[in-house]
Amino acid sequence: MNKYNTVGRRIWAGLIDGLLFLPFSLLGSFIADDRLRFFLLEFLFLVLWSIYTITLHSVYGQTLGKNVLGIKVCDVTEGRLISMKKSAIRESIWITGQLFILVVFTIKMSGMPQANAKLFESHENVAAAFTIFWSVTQLISMLMNAKKRSIEDRMGNSVVIKLPQVTTATPTEITKSTVK
Numbered sequence: 001m002n003k004y005n006t007v008g009r010r011i012w013a014g015l016i017d018g019l020l021f022l023p024f025s026l027l028g029s030f031i032a033d034d035r036l037r038f039f040l041l042e043f044l045f046l047v048l049w050s051i052y053t054i055t056l057h058s059v060y061g062q063t064l065g066k067n068v069l070g071i072k073v074c075d076v077t078e079g080r081l082i083s084m085k086k087s088a089i090r091e092s093i094w095i096t097g098q099l100f101i102l103v104v105f106t107i108k109m110s111g112m113p114q115a116n117a118k119l120f121e122s123h124e125n126v127a128a129a130f131t132i133f134w135s136v137t138q139l140i141s142m143l144m145n146a147k148k149r150s151i152e153d154r155m156g157n158s159v160v161i162k163l164p165q166v167t168t169a170t171p172t173e174i175t176k177s178t179v180k
Contacts, residue, residue: 002162003161003162004146004147004148004159004160004161004162005148005162006071006148006160006161006162007139007142007143007148009066009069009070009071009162010066010069010071010142010150010160011139012065012069013063013065013066013068013069013071014065015065016064016065016068016069017052017053017063017064017065017066020052020064020065021045021048021049024041024044024045027041035109036109039102039105039106039109042101042102042105043102046095046098046099046102049098050091050095053087053091054084054087054088054090054091055084055087057073057081057082057087057090058081058082058083058084058086058087059081060081061073061074061081061082066160070162070163070165071160071161071162071163072160072161072163073087073090073153073158073159073160074158074159074160074161075157075158075159076149076153076157076158076159078159078161082156082157082158086156086157086158087156089155089156090152090153090155090156090158091152092155093134093151093152093155094134094152097130097134098127098130100126100130101126101127101130104126137151138150138151138152141154147159148160
């Protein structure tokens with residue numbers, strides 16, 4: 001078992017973590033006409049997601065998704081968890097991208113001249129483009145090295161590893177091994 005073959009698990013873990021924040025998307029669809037509330041919801045999402053990922057990676061080495069999939073973020077030496085600072089560095093590009101999207105939304109919301117507002121048809125397109133670009137870039141970077149380290153892993157001096165699987169013995173197997 002190669003403990004670094006975590007690419008598929010990382011993708012699924014990200015989807016699980018995304019589902020945890022699905023209520024923000026659902027709520028956003030109901031209040032999309034109220035720009036201020038929508039902006040505040042988007043900002044709250046960014047803050048909570050950042051706290052969720054940065055804190056859980058530094059305290060436990062895992063988000064809920066990573067825990068379910070049996071993978072963990074640790075220092076590149078694999079001897080300890082990453083610090084809060086390294087965890088924040090790992091997430092910094094995503095956070096910066098999301099802040100940029102909020103700025104674009106703010107410009108759109110402010111009613112600036114059409115020349116500036118047409119820079120992006122909608123902040124949703126910017127968000128989708130950034131998410132796709134960052135995800136593909138991360139995936140390519142993971143496939144190009146033996147430890148499957150992504151750009152964020154390199155930035156945070158971390159690596160994601162599979163945790164050893166715990167196997168349980170049946171009562172019959174226990175009896176057979178103790179009788180011998």
